[in-house]
Amino acid sequence: MAVADMELPPTVQPAIPVGDDFLTREQLAQLTPADLVRRTTALKPLLQRHAAACERERRPIVEVWNAIRATGCFYHFMPRKYGGLEFDVDSFLDAMLPLAEGCASTGWVTAFCVEHVWMLSQFPEPFQDEIFGGGGDHVPYVIAPGVTAPPGKAIPVDGGYRISGRWKWGTGIMNSNWAMVACAIPDDPERRALFCALPTNEVKVLDTWHIDGMEGTGSHDLLIEDAFIPEYRTMNMNDMRAGTGHGARLYDNPIYRQPMTPFLGVTAAIGGVGVGRAAVAAFAEQLQQRVIPGSTTRQSDKPAAQMRLAHADVQIATAEMLLRAAVNRNVELAAGPVPATFEQRSFMRLQIAHAMEICREAIRTLVEAAGAGAHMRGNPLQRHLRDINVMSNHVIYDIDAASELRGRAMLGMEPNSMIY
Numbered sequence: 180m181a182v183a184d185m186e187l188p189p190t191v192q193p194a195i196p197v198g199d200d201f202l203t204r205e206q207l208a209q210l211t212p213a214d215l216v217r218r219t220t221a222l223k224p225l226l227q228r229h230a231a232a233c234e235r236e237r238r239p240i241v242e243v244w245n246a247i248r249a250t251g252c253f254y255h256f257m258p259r260k261y262g263g264l265e266f267d268v269d270s271f272l273d274a275m276l277p278l279a280e281g282c283a284s285t286g287w288v289t290a291f292c293v294e295h296v297w298m299l300s301q302f303p304e305p306f307q308d309e310i311f312g313g314g315g316d317h318v319p320y321v322i323a324p325g326v327t328a329p330p331g332k333a334i335p336v337d338g339g340y341r342i343s344g345r346w347k348w349g350t351g352i353m354n355s356n357w358a359m360v361a362c363a364i365p366d367d368p369e370r371r372a373l374f375c376a377l378p379t380n381e382v383k384v385l386d387t388w389h390i391d392g393m394e395g396t397g398s399h400d401l402l403i404e405d406a407f408i409p410e411y412r413t414m415n416m417n418d419m420r421a422g423t424g425h426g427a428r429l430y431d432n433p434i435y436r437q438p439m440t441p442f443l444g445v446t447a448a449i450g451g452v453g454v455g456r457a458a459v460a461a462f463a464e465q466l467q468q469r470v471i472p473g474s475t476t477r478q479s480d481k482p483a484a485q486m487r488l489a490h491a492d493v494q495i496a497t498a499e500m501l502l503r504a505a506v507n508r509n510v511e512l513a514a515g516p517v518p519a520t521f522e523q524r525s526f527m528r529l530q531i532a533h534a535m536e537i538c539r540e541a542i543r544t545l546v547e548a549a550g551a552g553a554h555m556r557g558n559p560l561q562r563h564l565r566d567i568n569v570m571s572n573h574v575i576y577d578i579d580a581a582s583e584l585r586g587r588a589m590l591g592m593e594p595n596s597m598i599y
Contacts (some may be wrong), residue, residue, distance in 0.1 A: 187402070201320065219252060247278065273450060283563070294443065295321075331343055344362065345385075352379070353399070383401070384399050391567050392562075437513040451538035454542065494538070505534075525584045542562065583598050
């Protein structure tokens with residue numbers, strides 16, 4: 180059935196940035212990683228206050244999103260060549276974690292959109308000139324979802340491709356000015372997977388994001404019908420996965436030579452650590468108030484509750500250490516003379532999957548001990564549990580698939596999946 184023949188859901192309208200908050204080159208030159216972390220950390224209470232409303236509205240709240248844009252975080256991985264910050268991966272985690280702790284949905288969207296600027300740096304240089312340059316004293320930033328499943332179709336034509344398809348999981352589309360979509364070329368002997376970029380106003384956003392957790396991300400389906408994409412707005416996704424995209428050739432910084440999958444996995448897992456921190460804090464606060472049914476004893480006086488609190492706290496800290504180890508190892512390998520191997524990349528993927536699994540287990544054990552009241556809509560613990568359950572189902576955290584890949588690498592076998 181052709182895309183045009185499908186019975187489609189209604190469309191929703193993204194809030195496309197108009198560029199009225201672009202920072203100047205001077206402002207960006209003076210911004211340090213510590214400054215950026217202070218700015219995003221200061222926003223955590225604002226995100227906490229609006230977290231329930233974000234879920235109800237199924238998209239980031241305008242006031243909150245505007246405050247995030249003003250921090251400058253969307254310049255984090257923009258190359259310095261264009262006036263961007265080109266900051267390191269540790270400061271990325273430091274800046275994103277407080278946002279995820281304040282609101283898992285908003286933090287998730289922000290982290291992905293920041294990381295997607297790194298993806299845009301892997302496109303051909305003429306496209307980077309188009310989206311990052313030409314702003315004069317003000318430096319344009321780009322907010323773009325990157326959707327891969329199911330892949331669309333790219334038909335080669337003179338000067339580029341005509342693409343069509345419907346993609347799921349459009350995280351970031353509701354606040355974007357560009358979109359990146361994965362396409363397959365029919366009968367292509369090289370079996371290339373193309374990433375194609377086009378302005379958001381050329382995309383239909385279908386109202387499909389009805390889900391039991393992470394609802395505030397607004398990750399609706401994207402529909403494109405026979406759009407022309409110039410060649411210079413495409414890239415080979417296999418190169419980006421291997422850390423050999425255009426950015427690897429254009430820039431000296433090893434962050435632009437790191438393989439995509441470990442970096443993507445860490446980006447998504449920031450939400451798990453952030454919501455884990457929030458759950459630990461909420462449980463600790465509620466222990467002080469909750470009286471054990473049938474007694475006059477506060478739950479905070481019970482050793483079992485104290486043990487669960489302490490254990491969850493250490494679990495979340497351990498998950499964060501795993502993420503930092505993986506993302507720094509990814510950059511370290513990228514700085515070496517040869518690209519990272521299947522063996523090395525499969526280890527990092529499994530390491531990151533375990534970090535998310537640890538976060539889910541920590542939150543689950545806290546909610547189990549918090550009583551039935553934890554499942555009331557007014558209690559943030561129920562939202563933390565629903566959010567971690569949904570985010571941990573991202574394909575990159577499939578623990579069985581990640582373990583299988585790692586096992587194959589250890590046995591000297593070839594990979595049976597591209598997700599590593």
